[in-house]
Amino acid sequence: MVKANSADQLASGRLVSLDVMRGLIMILLCGESCAVYESIRHLNDTEPAGGLIMQFFHHPWHGLRFWDLVQPAFMFMAGAAMYISYSRKLAKGSGWSNNLKHILIRSLKLFICGVALHCVYAGKPVWELWNVLTQLAFTTIVAYLIIDRSYAFQIAFGVGLLVITEVLYRTILIPGFDQPFMEGHNFGSYTDTLLMGKINSDGWVTLNCIPTAAHTIWGVLAGKLLVSNRTSAQKISTLVIAGIIALAIGFGLDWTGITPIIKRISTSSFVFASVGWVLLMLAAVYWFVDVKQNKRYAWIATVVGMNAIFIYLFFETVGAQWVNHAVSIFSGQMLNLFLGVPAHIAAVVSALTTLVLEWGLCYWLYKRSIFFKL
Numbered sequence: 001m002v003k004a005n006s007a008d009q010l011a012s013g014r015l016v017s018l019d020v021m022r023g024l025i026m027i028l029l030c031g032e033s034c035a036v037y038e039s040i041r042h043l044n045d046t047e048p049a050g051g052l053i054m055q056f057f058h059h060p061w062h063g064l065r066f067w068d069l070v071q072p073a074f075m076f077m078a079g080a081a082m083y084i085s086y087s088r089k090l091a092k093g094s095g096w097s098n099n100l101k102h103i104l105i106r107s108l109k110l111f112i113c114g115v116a117l118h119c120v121y122a123g124k125p126v127w128e129l130w131n132v133l134t135q136l137a138f139t140t141i142v143a144y145l146i147i148d149r150s151y152a153f154q155i156a157f158g159v160g161l162l163v164i165t166e167v168l169y170r171t172i173l174i175p176g177f178d179q180p181f182m183e184g185h186n187f188g189s190y191t192d193t194l195l196m197g198k199i200n201s202d203g204w205v206t207l208n209c210i211p212t213a214a215h216t217i218w219g220v221l222a223g224k225l226l227v228s229n230r231t232s233a234q235k236i237s238t239l240v241i242a243g244i245i246a247l248a249i250g251f252g253l254d255w256t257g258i259t260p261i262i263k264r265i266s267t268s269s270f271v272f273a274s275v276g277w278v279l280l281m282l283a284a285v286y287w288f289v290d291v292k293q294n295k296r297y298a299w300i301a302t303v304v305g306m307n308a309i310f311i312y313l314f315f316e317t318v319g320a321q322w323v324n325h326a327v328s329i330f331s332g333q334m335l336n337l338f339l340g341v342p343a344h345i346a347a348v349v350s351a352l353t354t355l356v357l358e359w360g361l362c363y364w365l366y367k368r369s370i371f372f373k374l
Helices: 006-010 015-031 035-043 049-056 066-091 096-122 132-145 151-171 186-193 213-226 234-256 268-291 298-304 309-332 333-337 343-367
Strands: none
Touching: 006 096, 006 268, 015 035, 015 049, 015 066, 015 298, 015 309, 015 343, 035 049, 035 343, 049 066, 066 096, 066 132, 066 268, 066 298, 096 151, 096 309, 132 213, 132 268, 151 186, 151 213, 151 268, 213 268, 234 268, 298 343, 309 333, 309 343, 333 343
């Protein structure tokens, strides 16, 4: 059994709250891959239970659910972690240009992994750019290019990316793709026909990499804030105020009918609304973990957060292709066969068992100080 504070000892000199939040994000994503939410959804689809579990699925188009915040949080935390890593390298005498090669190589690896994942999903070689890793490859480079600029510049740059996206969607109206906010008939879908010769059946577009770069850029700002010399109270108040303002802008754009909140094409209103929620969540986790020093159980999340990219690639490939079914045979299916446990309940047991085992893999790696980095 790991000591309660061992993860914190390993995280010495770093903000444990960031590792906790990143770990929680990865555990949530792992739960999706292990079919935890899908299996629970089949237990009871009536209100309020049915409505609650639907929060763990993307909104079909216009609207916002909890699950729509996971990817923005992933991109945001990547920006925060990048700045903190960069600040440490600066302290050791390594400048911006010295670290640029590392950023470019890392982004190339992320891009390759993202494209490869689509090949795994399809079971054959395909050219598709909708994966979060291909998006992160782009947003990482954009955020790093302005990592040394002022708070005001980075905020304005992020807003500028959203304005560019609005202009592209509203002014470039190609026949068949002349409805800015309609699934499959918008500018984002048109660019996908040029880049890949196809349109995503669920409405996702590659062009999301432009507006969602704001998530990573503003994550850099959060990282800069959290390692600054400001007091904890100032940091929390800044995160909360910024979060409230972002929520007001995002939902204001939606409620006034200017720009609908649509996660699948990452509209400007969605970017503002999602980053608002993420900022508030970060403020809460930072207050609870780093300020109030509630770190006794932090290791449960940090052991996953410290191998975030590895576990993501694992459960999207080996996990989805083999582990899920193999674990189901020796857990839920046996309960159903030998004890008569109803199939829908057995499916939940299988999914939760798989999630625990994949978390256990991260724990095993952590105990041996094995951390995979791109």
